[in-house]
Amino acid sequence: MSILLDFCEGTMPFYEDFSRVYDQVMDQELYDQWLDFTERHLPFNSEVGQATHDVTESSAQSKSIFELACGSGALSVRLAQKGYQVFGLDISEEMLTLANQKAHDTGVKVELVAGDMRDLSGIGQFDAVTCYSDSICYMADLSEVQQIFKEVASVLLAGGVFIFDVHSTHQIDDVFPGTSYHENEEDFAFLWDSFEGDVGHSIVHELTFFVKDSDGKFIRKDEVHQERTYPIDEYLSALSKYFTEVKVYADFTDSAPNDESYRWFFVCTK
DSSP states (O other): OOOOOOOOTTOTTTTTTGGGTHHHHSOTHHHHHHHHHHHHHOTTSSOTTOSSOOOOHHHHTTOEEEEETOTTSHHHHHHHHTTOEEEEEESOHHHHHHHHHHHHHHTOOEEEEEOOTTOOTTSOOEEEEEEOTTGGGGSSSHHHHHHHHHHHHHHEEEEEEEEEEEEOHHIIIIISTTOEEEEEOSSEEEEEEEEEOSSTTEEEEEEEEEEEOTTSOEEEEEEEEEEEOOOHHHHHHHHTTTOSEEEEEETTSSSOOOTTOSEEEEEEEO
16 A cells, blocks of 8 residues: 655655655655646646646647655656656755656656755746645745745746645644554555644654665664644735735645645646
8 A cells, every 4th residue: 555645845854764665655646646737737738627738748848847845756757758847856865866766767857956945046937836745834834835935936937837735724633633554565664643733733743664774674763744734815815925816726626625625736827
């Protein structure tokens, strides 16, 4: 069984140990869903809601996509395979090493850079920016979230889009607390337990890894990850300072969120 464990480039200690088993525990089908959602909402692709896209490889090659918190590069590589110019940023050099190897193995070009998405100065300009796997939920407070919005707007070309997802308040408040997931494989074991956080709409994930080293010994590592989300109207208020239009969807669909939605998607036009 594979499960999505949220990765974010703002997390301490930056998934140092998890990077070694990351792709083994991630649900790879989720990357296909992120890819599909992205392509449906790129302004230079076909109309939203169509099952297929008439963008050609030659037209895609003229468009640049910047993936924040790119992790091991699974989505970046998929986008590059579609013909886009892809740039990926992550704070973990170990993750970027995995991403670079993945791009090499699949024969595509992805420009990778180590950095913090709260400071995108000197990065360049892009037609689209993405930030998935609820990476923004790892920011300490709403001011840090707004700083990311400001930075993204500064690197987006006029008319470009910023597409990101976050956990819904329902997911954080009602679904995650008390969650316990364990996975055992030949070369690693992974334990994940979630508890209600100290502030509203927050969650604490306690992770324990047992990873086999080159000598065949299992090394234990414990990490604590904290996530936080906000009501939709607070995200919209923060985004309104930098984007002319914002649309909100739910759970990889083109439908509006409801009380049972677990993941919110924002499509923001500069």
